[in-house]
Amino acid sequence: MSHLNFSVEQIANLTWNTDYSDFSVRFEKTVLVWIPCAFLWIFSPLEIYFLCHPKAFDIPFNLYNISKLVVIALITALSLTDTINYGFYENISLPIYAYSSLIKFVTLVLFFVLTVANIKLGIRSSGTLFLFSFLLVLFGAPEFRTKLTRKYEEGSQNSASFIPYIIYYLLTIIVFILNFFADYQPRFATYPKLKNVSPENESSFVSKILFIWFDRLIWKGYKKPLENDDLWNLDHDNTSASIVPKFEKSWNATLMKTKKYFRKICNF
Numbered sequence: 001m002s003h004l005n006f007s008v009e010q011i012a013n014l015t016w017n018t019d020y021s022d023f024s025v026r027f028e029k030t031v032l033v034w035i036p037c038a039f040l041w042i043f044s045p046l047e048i049y050f051l052c053h054p055k056a057f058d059i060p061f062n063l064y065n066i067s068k069l070v071v072i073a074l075i076t077a078l079s080l081t082d083t084i085n086y087g088f089y090e091n092i093s094l095p096i097y098a099y100s101s102l103i104k105f106v107t108l109v110l111f112f113v114l115t116v117a118n119i120k121l122g123i124r125s126s127g128t129l130f131l132f133s134f135l136l137v138l139f140g141a142p143e144f145r146t147k148l149t150r151k152y153e154e155g156s157q158n159s160a161s162f163i164p165y166i167i168y169y170l171l172t173i174i175v176f177i178l179n180f181f182a183d184y185q186p187r188f189a190t191y192p193k194l195k196n197v198s199p200e201n202e203s204s205f206v207s208k209i210l211f212i213w214f215d216r217l218i219w220k221g222y223k224k225p226l227e228n229d230d231l232w233n234l235d236h237d238n239t240s241a242s243i244v245p246k247f248e249k250s251w252n253a254t255l256m257k258t259k260k261y262f263r264k265i266c267n268f
Helices: 008-015 025-029 031-052 063-089 096-120 127-154 159-178 205-209 212-223 240-267
Strands: none
Touching: 025 031, 025 096, 025 127, 031 096, 031 127, 063 096, 063 159, 096 127, 127 159, 127 205, 205 212
């Protein structure tokens, strides 16, 4: 742990008492790597829960999801070369760098596996994977800036480490942009087909949290009075055919508990 000790003066000189505010290299290669990785591992059980309760199956492979998989595979491969470099070739005094690189590689493998699972199990857009890609870009930006600064202003950056990281970071930006969009419609679904499907079902995570999918109906209502044909069908999960059986099951279970309770009271 002594390798991770930073004095207050050292941090202040790097972040505040300078014309170019930077984090330390140790901080960039440890904490800023761990935060996105920790996020994915913490929330992956939630992602697995949704994967275990699919409503559709088998999104066909297409240009969009193949491009996403290829970019994620390239990012994972670059992380692997970084891990091998730290583990076998570079004589570094801080083994924590090698551990951080290994953690990032394993996390990116999980990212790739979850992306493939989403395609096979019909999840068109994942909030967990979108936020993870956002964190990769956000917390990778300080190291990206540091490497650019040292390369072009100080001339002290080794091209062997500079070029791979620049490629890696640009690829993470591409993945982040790709996760703004939803995948194609699955081939099979557990719910019946609807005549006028809500665009929410075809929307990405970003579109859902910002209600962008609802803009079309608002503009249509602004231009002319809405009619019944303009409204979307309810999702199958929100229809009485789906909700009433669940309600009756819970209601009957509650009635049974209540009857048992009153029988105990009457026995006294």
